[in-house]
Amino acid sequence: MRKLFLLILSVCTVLCVTDRAGARVRYQGDLYTGFSISAAADPTNRVPLRLVNSLRFGPYFSAGVGVGCDFYLRKREFRQGSSYWGFDGSGRENKNGVGIPVFLNLKGYIADSRLVSFFGSIDLGRTIGAWSMKRQGGFMFTPSVGVSWRLSMGTAVTFGLGFTVQRWKHKLSGGGYTDAVNNNTFNINVGFQF
Numbered sequence: 723m724r725k726l727f728l729l730i731l732s733v734c735t736v737l738c739v740t741d742r743a744g745a746r747v748r749y750q751g752d753l754y755t756g757f758s759i760s761a762a763a764d765p766t767n768r769v770p771l772r773l774v775n776s777l778r779f780g781p782y783f784s785a786g787v788g789v790g791c792d793f794y795l796r797k798r799e800f801r802q803g804s805s806y807w808g809f810d811g812s813g814r815e816n817k818n819g820v821g822i823p824v825f826l827n828l829k830g831y832i833a834d835s836r837l838v839s840f841f842g843s844i845d846l847g848r849t850i851g852a853w854s855m856k857r858q859g860g861f862m863f864t865p866s867v868g869v870s871w872r873l874s875m876g877t878a879v880t881f882g883l884g885f886t887v888q889r890w891k892h893k894l895s896g897g898g899y900t901d902a903v904n905n906n907t908f909n910i911n912v913g914f915q916f
Contacts, residue, residue: 750778754913758886761906768907769793774827784829792821821849823862839870849888860889870915877916884909
């Protein structure tokens with residue numbers, strides 16, 4: 723994984739050249755965090771921390787690869803006889819944990835001015851379950867819209883709103899996994915572009 727990241731970073735650095743039409747192609751990094759509120763019947767909120775390494779093709783489009791760390795927050799009381807997955811008879815379930823999203827990011831800038839740019843973004847990838855989670859990662863799709871305020875040449879602060887479609891399989895106590903379960907969230911993000 724580290725070698726792949728270094729390879730992508732090296733390619734992005736080498737490709738910072740001007741194409742034939744005069745539009746500048748350059749590296750663009752996005753680092754963002756926020757809060758995601760669950761829209762699923764089985765609520766699991768999350769706090770994402772993500773880094774996207776991309777190429778910016780002129781003022782209107784960027785494409786890149788992202789990786790992150792999603793902190794899942796879930797604690798819920800259950801009734802006896804609940805049909806929710808993972809119920810162990812104690813009436814309490816704590817599924818806090820970490821997921822590692824790896825995704826492709828496509829971003830189009832709708833209006834590009836000297837100080838403010840509006841953008842639409844799509845993340846498409848997979849989240850891998852990590853520690854303290856009885857989950858097998860799954861498909862992830864995140865459309866979002868936002869605005870970036872330029873601070874200086876090449877840097878900006880961003881604010882975005884989005885919706886994540888997330889699929890998981892949950893590990894059963896006897897082994898094996900359940901059918902895929904949706905864990906969709908509404909997202910609020912704040913970030914820094916460099």
